[in-house]
Amino acid sequence: MQLTSVLVPILAALGPVNAAPAEEVNEELQQIPPPALLQLHQLPNMQGATFTGVGIPGECNILPRNIFDFGSAEAAPGFVCTIYTNPGCTGSTLTVGAQQGALFRLVTPTWRSWRCVCRS
DSSP: OOHHHHHHHHHHHHHHHHHHHHHHHHHHHHHSOOOEEEEEESOTTSTTOOEEEEOOTTOOEEOOTTOOOOSEEEEOTTEEEEEEEETTTEEEEEEESSSOSEEEOOOOOOOOEEEEEEOO
């Protein structure tokens, strides 16, 4: 019996075994939810409610239609979040997480979108 006739079936059988763990790792990575980056507190007409902004750092996120104002905002540790008055992360801004943990606001514009980035 030749050595190649024995090795070829063994190597062919081992090939798919080594591929399975990589596929499982990719599936596990796809199932990891994005982190909670932003919290908006004291929502009007929703006593005691808090909005938790979940997203991918650096991406612009639209606020739900019923979340347009808040009393205070807080960025997740290690992040700086900017809240915008227009969709698409444009317009006037409010930034939280740069120097302070939570921000309490007195002015009440209508907020439409937000983006968080890692603090450098």
